[in-house]
Amino acid sequence: MARIATFDDWIDLLKDWQQDIGLDRDLIERFMPGYEFEAKYGALETPEIFFGDFRGERRWEKVREIPDQRMRDAVLNMVVFQGDTEFASNEQQRFLVNNAPSEYDLASLVRIMVEETRHGYQMCHLLVEHFGSEGKIEAQKMLERRAFGKKNRLLNAFNEDVTHWLDFFAYTNFMDRDGKFQLTMLSHSGFAPLAQSMGPMLKEEAFHMGTGITGLRRIAKAGVIPVPLQQKYYNKWISGSLDLFGTDHSGSAQWAYAWGIKGRVDEDKTPDVADREHLNENARQKFYDEVQTTVDRVNEVNASETKLYVPDMRFNRKIGQYKDERYAVDGRKLTEAEWEAYAPTVLPSPADDAELAGYFKDSNWIAPKGNLSNN
Numbered sequence: 001m002a003r004i005a006t007f008d009d010w011i012d013l014l015k016d017w018q019q020d021i022g023l024d025r026d027l028i029e030r031f032m033p034g035y036e037f038e039a040k041y042g043a044l045e046t047p048e049i050f051f052g053d054f055r056g057e058r059r060w061e062k063v064r065e066i067p068d069q070r071m072r073d074a075v076l077n078m079v080v081f082q083g084d085t086e087f088a089s090n091e092q093q094r095f096l097v098n099n100a101p102s103e104y105d106l107a108s109l110v111r112i113m114v115e116e117t118r119h120g121y122q123m124c125h126l127l128v129e130h131f132g133s134e135g136k137i138e139a140q141k142m143l144e145r146r147a148f149g150k151k152n153r154l155l156n157a158f159n160e161d162v163t164h165w166l167d168f169f170a171y172t173n174f175m176d177r178d179g180k181f182q183l184t185m186l187s188h189s190g191f192a193p194l195a196q197s198m199g200p201m202l203k204e205e206a207f208h209m210g211t212g213i214t215g216l217r218r219i220a221k222a223g224v225i226p227v228p229l230q231q232k233y234y235n236k237w238i239s240g241s242l243d244l245f246g247t248d249h250s251g252s253a254q255w256a257y258a259w260g261i262k263g264r265v266d267e268d269k270t271p272d273v274a275d276r277e278h279l280n281e282n283a284r285q286k287f288y289d290e291v292q293t294t295v296d297r298v299n300e301v302n303a304s305e306t307k308l309y310v311p312d313m314r315f316n317r318k319i320g321q322y323k324d325e326r327y328a329v330d331g332r333k334l335t336e337a338e339w340e341a342y343a344p345t346v347l348p349s350p351a352d353d354a355e356l357a358g359y360f361k362d363s364n365w366i367a368p369k370g371n372l373s374n375n
Contacts, residue, residue: 004140007128011037014121017087017143021094023113031107037118039125042199049190051267051274052260059192063130066191071259074252075191076131078262080138081154082182083123084145086116088158089175091147095163101366105165108211112172115204122197130193156318157240164356165366166219166233167348173212173294174237178244180205181265181287188263214369216298221367223303225359231308232348235329238291239316245284248321253279280320288313316347 004010014037018024028035049057054067066072090113100106124142127135145152151159162171183205187198219225246253254276256262264274265283275282292310299307312331314322326339329346359365 004128004136007125010124010128010136010139010143013140013143014117018117021091022097023090023094023110023117027097027110028114031110032114035114037121039122039197040118040200041193041196044192044195045187045268049260051188051257051263052190053258054190054260057190057260059190059195061192063132063191068259070255071261074256074259074261075189075194076127076134076138078186078256079123079126079131079194080142082186083120083127083139083142084154085158085179086120086123087142087145088147088153088155089113089116089171090120091153092158092160092162092171093168094148095161096165096168099164099360101165101360101363102368104369105215108207109168112208112211115208119201119204122201126193126197155244157244160240164353164360165215166225166230166356167237169212169215169219170233170237171212172208173216174234174241174291175244176205176208176212177290177294178241178287180209181283182244184265185262185267185283188267190260213294213297215366216294217301218367218369219365220298220302220304220308222365224362224365225356227302227304227306227308229352229355232346232352234295234308235311235316235346236348238311241291242284242288242313243317243319245287245320246280247319248281249277250280284313284320311346316343 004013044059047058049055049059060066063072063075066075093109093113096109097106100109120142124139127139127142129135131138145154147153147159148161153159157175162168180202183198183202187195187202189195189198216230219230220227253262257264257274257276257279264270264279265286288310295308295310302308309329311329312327314325314327314331315329316327317323317325326334326336328334328342334342
């Protein structure tokens with residue numbers, strides 16, 4: 001395939017990608033009439049870099065202003081990974097347009113898919129407009145990878161299909177919440193166009209998380225799907241989200257902080273000196289605490305005496321200190337043999353998906369959106 005020369009060339013590829021995943025123009029026009037994709041750049045909270053070794057210097061408006069090639073490569077890498085997740089999430093959720101529980105839910109899904117596409121669009125706009133030929137190549141590759149078929153999206157958690165709506169609501173509550181953390185950390189970036197991209201994206205991300213927590217509350221309120229079955233999908237996406245914060249004692253996170261490229265999630269709110277050795281760990285802990293708050297909110301309306309919970313942080317981890325170690329949801333250490341017998345009891349299986357399909361045949365598996373009082 002010929003390489004793109006302009007952003008208009010890239011937009012032609014975007015149209016082909018949309019058609020491939022089933023997000024066609026008619027569906028967008030049905031729920032978001034007149035919507036046009038565009039790059040959005042918000043205001044900076046301050047024109048200066050306010051953390052790291054370049055603290056006090058003006059943010060860089062152009063890539064050539066970034067002082068070191070390694071720093072430029074790090075910014076490029078972060079833009080590529082962020083954009084890749086945005087397109088991947090659409091590909092993961094592509095089946096859901098065919099089985100929405102209500103018109104409201106279908107409208108919410110279409111909005112989320114459109115906005116996630118716009119976030120990918122935003123990242124590719126940065127790549128094409130600021131990173132020269134290398135950026136154009138990466139922007140094109142963004143639309144050539146797939147979360148299905150080749151399953152070659154850059155992060156493994158984004159190569160799994162989201163085939164039903166319990167999966168979707170857990171995904172949008174937990175994975176999109178991780179997205180909020182990542183976008184917030186990038187909003188402090190010393191590369192001004194990247195930082196300016198984050199504000200509009202965060203505003204849109206809030207709707208995605210809201211859809212997730214509301215959907216989980218509606219399912220718990222209905223009391224039709226057994227709580228242990230609901231819990232398996234919490235376990236799946238919470239553990240997957242924790243992995244997205246990266247490795248422990250991360251050298252790349254330390255350099256990104258030192259270079260003023262990616263700050264802490266509360267960088268603009270805390271006077272504390274950064275613990276550069278544990279940047280990923282500290283962000284992960286804040287995320288874990290916030291996840292607990294969302295599960296508490298679900299339990300407020302849970303119709304069952306069996307309550308939902310947040311699994312131990314060491315459970316089912318594939319990245320970081322506990323990679324490939326075996327822990328139960330309550331933190332008990334397991335042998336490999338014990339894990340093999342235990343995992344199907346706490347993580348989703350094809351049999352669980354088949355069981356859910358039976359519940360989905362009746363409309364009462366999820367409460368109406370307006371029926372979320374705690375009574």
